[in-house]
Amino acid sequence: MKLTHYRRTGSVYSVDNGLLKFTVMKARDISEILSDIATLLELKGDNPFKIRAYEQGARIVEGLGDQLEPLVREGRLHEHKGIGPALSEKITELVTTGRLAYYDELRKEFPATIFDLLNIPGLGPKRVRLLYQKLGVRSLGELEYACVENRLLTLDGFGEKSQAKILDGIQQLKRHQGRFLFSDAMEAAEGLIAALRQSPEVIRISLAGSLRRRKETAKDIDLLVSSGSPAAVMARFVALPGVADVIAHGETKSSIRLSSGLQADLRVVSDTEFPYALHHFTGSKEHNTALRGLAKSLGLKMNEYGLFRGEELVPCATEADIFAALGMDEIPPELRENLGEIEAAQARQLPELITESDIQGVFHAHTTESDGRHSLEEMVKAAKALGYRYLGISDHSRSAHYANGLSIERVRAQHNAIDEIQQRHPEITIFKGIESDILADGSLDYPDEVLNSFDFVIASVHSRFGMTEDDMTARVIKAISHPAVTILGHPTGRLLISRDAYPLNLTRVLEAAKAHHVAVELNANPHRLDLDWRFCKDARDRGVRLSINPDAHSTEGLSDTRYGVGVARKGWLKRADVFNTQSADQMRQTLAAKKTR
DNA sequence: GCCGTTTTCGGCCCGACTGTTTTCAGTCG
Known part of the structure; x- marks a missing residue:
C-alpha cells in the first residue's frame, strides 16, 4: 500500500494489513514538510525572507536524499550553506522522532485542503487567506460554490473578473493536474517558436523558463523574443493556431492557453536587452535571486533589461558576457538552480557537460x-x-x-x-x-x-x-x-x-x-x-x-x-x-x- | 531564518500585468 503522508494525515504511521507500522521519514517527506511550512508562513503573512529560508531548506534536503540521515546522526547538517541552527534543529527533530511540534502547531491554523487553492492562477497566499477568513472557504469545492453564489464580490479587491477567472482556473485544474511532461511541453514550444520565427518583426527568439533548464515536468512554456515592434509580435502570438484562450495581452508580455491546457507566456524586449532578459526569464528564481545578490555586492544592479553600474549599462551581447562581467564562467541553463553552480562558476570548476x-x-x-x-x-x-x-x-x-x-x-x-x-x-x-x-x-x-x-x-x-x-x-x-x-x-x-x-x-x-x-x-x-x-x-x-x-x-x-x-x-x-x-x-x-x- | 574580507545586527532582487483602484496591492516569474 501507499505511504500515508504526514502532511495529509498528521501521522507518521501507516496501516498495512491492519497493523499499525512506523514509517521512516525520507528526505522527500521532510522536504515536503519544510515546503509546507513555507506555504503556511506565507498564508500567515510572515517574513518573506524567513519563507525563502524554508524553501531553500526544502530544496537542499530533497537533494540530499538518503545522505540526510547520516548527516543528522553525525551532526553535520549545518555544513550545508542555507541550513542554519533553526532548520538544523527542526530537520533533526523530524529525522529522529518523525514529528515536528512547530509544524503541528502551524497546521492547526489552516485546513490542509487550502493548499489546493494556491494552484489556481491568480490566487496567492494573501487572497487565499482572505477567502478563508472572510468566507470560510476551505477547499476547491467550497471555492467553486462560493463563486457560483457570487459571494467573492463581497470581498475587498475581488470583482467580477477575478471571480470568473478563478472559476475558470478551477475547471482547468480539474482537467489537468497543472503539470506536463517535458517532452510534451517541449514539442508544443518548438511549434510556437517555429510559428513565431515566420514573423518578420522577430529578431531573436529563444525558449526560456524551466523548459530551457530541462526540468522533468513543466507548468507552462516561457518564450522570449527581441523585436523593434513588440505590439505586432504580441498580436501575432495571441492569434496563433491552437490558442484556446488569451489570458493576458500586454505591450511586452502576453499569456495564452493552448487547446492542450498548456499555458505559454511570451515576453518581448529590444535586441539590446535580449541577453539580459534571456538570463532573467530562464531562471530559476533561486538562481536569479542569488546572482542578483552577487551583482549587488559587486556594485552592480541586475534586472531583465540589463546589468548596470549606476546608470550605465554594462554591455553584453550574450549570456556568456553577463557571466563574465560577474567574474565567472558561463553557467549552462540546466545547472541554474542555485545548487552550487554559481560557486563552481566563480571557481572556474563547472563540469564540461555531456552532449x-x-x-x-x-x-x-x-x-x-x-x-x-x-x-x-x-x-x-x-x-x-x-x-x-x-x-x-x-x-x-x-x-x-x-x-x-x-x-x-x-x-x-x-x-x-x-x-x-x-x-x-x-x-x-x-x-x-x-x-x-x-x-x-x-x-x-x-x-x-x-x-x-x-x-x-x-x-x-x-x-x-x-x-x-x-x-x-x-x-x-x-x-x-x-x-x-x-x-x-x-x-x-x-x-x-x-x-x-x-x-x-x-x-x-x-x-x-x-x-x-x-x-x-x-x-x-x-x-x-x-x-x-x-x-x-x-x-x-x-x-x-x-x-x-x-x-x-x-x-x-x-x-x-x-x-x-x-x-x-x-x-x-x-x-x-x-x-x-x-x-x-x-x-x-x-x-x-x-x-x- | 540565514549570513558575514564592509557586518553577529541589519540586511536579504526586481519589474510587468491585472483588477480594482483613484494610487496600489497582489500575483507571477
Missing part, C-alpha cells in the same frame, strides 16, 4: 518479440540511422507475462536471429541482452546458464511495488549482486505525474552498484527520467556510471535518448560519467570483463 553526440550506442530496446512495436531488424536499422555504433536488445523476461516475456527457447531463437541480422549490418554492433524482472525475492528470471548467454543483463523491478523500504532495498541489492547483471533498470520505478517511486534506500543501492561494477540506468523515457537528476551527482561521486537508455518500444523511441542526455546534463554529468559513451570496441571489452569478474 548528445557523446552517446556512442544505446541499451534497453524492446522488439515485437516482447512488447515493442517494431521488429529486431527495424530497430537495428533505426539505431544505425541515428548514428549509433551499437544497440543493446533487451526484451522482457519470462515472468513478464503482461509484456509477452521470452521463454528460454525464445531467448535462444532470438540469439540466432541476432547473429543473422548482425551479418547484414556489420557497421553496428548488436549486443544480446534481456530486461530481466527482479523477482520478489531478488532473484533473476532465468537459470544462470541462460543469464550467462547474454552479452548484458538489465535487471528491473516491475512488480510488488508495495514492499517496505528495507525489503525493496534488499531485493534490488540482491539482484545487482548477481554477476550477470550489467545495468540496474529504471532504479526507482517512478512515472512522472502519475506514480511515485517505490520506497528504496538509494544510497545503499548505489554503494552496491559500485561494489558489483553495475551501471545504473538513467532511463530516458519521458514518462520516467529515472534516475532523477537530483541524484546524478551523488551516483557520480560514488563512482557509479550511469547508462542513458531509451527504453525504446519502437524505432521512434530510440530518439528519447536525448531526454536522458538532458537529465544527465542537469545532473552535472560529464562524458566520462556515462556508461554508453564508450566506443563499440571498449564496450565489447567492458561487457566481457564484467562477465568474468
Whole structure:
C-alpha cells in the first residue's frame, strides 16, 4: 500500500494489513514538510525572507536524499550553506522522532485542503487567506460554490473578473493536474517558436523558463523574443493556431492557453536587452535571486533589461558576457538552480557537460518479440540511422507475462536471429541482452546458464511495488549482486505525474552498484527520467556510471535518448560519467570483463 | 531564518500585468 503522508494525515504511521507500522521519514517527506511550512508562513503573512529560508531548506534536503540521515546522526547538517541552527534543529527533530511540534502547531491554523487553492492562477497566499477568513472557504469545492453564489464580490479587491477567472482556473485544474511532461511541453514550444520565427518583426527568439533548464515536468512554456515592434509580435502570438484562450495581452508580455491546457507566456524586449532578459526569464528564481545578490555586492544592479553600474549599462551581447562581467564562467541553463553552480562558476570548476553526440550506442530496446512495436531488424536499422555504433536488445523476461516475456527457447531463437541480422549490418554492433524482472525475492528470471548467454543483463523491478523500504532495498541489492547483471533498470520505478517511486534506500543501492561494477540506468523515457537528476551527482561521486537508455518500444523511441542526455546534463554529468559513451570496441571489452569478474 | 574580507545586527532582487483602484496591492516569474 501507499505511504500515508504526514502532511495529509498528521501521522507518521501507516496501516498495512491492519497493523499499525512506523514509517521512516525520507528526505522527500521532510522536504515536503519544510515546503509546507513555507506555504503556511506565507498564508500567515510572515517574513518573506524567513519563507525563502524554508524553501531553500526544502530544496537542499530533497537533494540530499538518503545522505540526510547520516548527516543528522553525525551532526553535520549545518555544513550545508542555507541550513542554519533553526532548520538544523527542526530537520533533526523530524529525522529522529518523525514529528515536528512547530509544524503541528502551524497546521492547526489552516485546513490542509487550502493548499489546493494556491494552484489556481491568480490566487496567492494573501487572497487565499482572505477567502478563508472572510468566507470560510476551505477547499476547491467550497471555492467553486462560493463563486457560483457570487459571494467573492463581497470581498475587498475581488470583482467580477477575478471571480470568473478563478472559476475558470478551477475547471482547468480539474482537467489537468497543472503539470506536463517535458517532452510534451517541449514539442508544443518548438511549434510556437517555429510559428513565431515566420514573423518578420522577430529578431531573436529563444525558449526560456524551466523548459530551457530541462526540468522533468513543466507548468507552462516561457518564450522570449527581441523585436523593434513588440505590439505586432504580441498580436501575432495571441492569434496563433491552437490558442484556446488569451489570458493576458500586454505591450511586452502576453499569456495564452493552448487547446492542450498548456499555458505559454511570451515576453518581448529590444535586441539590446535580449541577453539580459534571456538570463532573467530562464531562471530559476533561486538562481536569479542569488546572482542578483552577487551583482549587488559587486556594485552592480541586475534586472531583465540589463546589468548596470549606476546608470550605465554594462554591455553584453550574450549570456556568456553577463557571466563574465560577474567574474565567472558561463553557467549552462540546466545547472541554474542555485545548487552550487554559481560557486563552481566563480571557481572556474563547472563540469564540461555531456552532449548528445557523446552517446556512442544505446541499451534497453524492446522488439515485437516482447512488447515493442517494431521488429529486431527495424530497430537495428533505426539505431544505425541515428548514428549509433551499437544497440543493446533487451526484451522482457519470462515472468513478464503482461509484456509477452521470452521463454528460454525464445531467448535462444532470438540469439540466432541476432547473429543473422548482425551479418547484414556489420557497421553496428548488436549486443544480446534481456530486461530481466527482479523477482520478489531478488532473484533473476532465468537459470544462470541462460543469464550467462547474454552479452548484458538489465535487471528491473516491475512488480510488488508495495514492499517496505528495507525489503525493496534488499531485493534490488540482491539482484545487482548477481554477476550477470550489467545495468540496474529504471532504479526507482517512478512515472512522472502519475506514480511515485517505490520506497528504496538509494544510497545503499548505489554503494552496491559500485561494489558489483553495475551501471545504473538513467532511463530516458519521458514518462520516467529515472534516475532523477537530483541524484546524478551523488551516483557520480560514488563512482557509479550511469547508462542513458531509451527504453525504446519502437524505432521512434530510440530518439528519447536525448531526454536522458538532458537529465544527465542537469545532473552535472560529464562524458566520462556515462556508461554508453564508450566506443563499440571498449564496450565489447567492458561487457566481457564484467562477465568474468 | 540565514549570513558575514564592509557586518553577529541589519540586511536579504526586481519589474510587468491585472483588477480594482483613484494610487496600489497582489500575483507571477
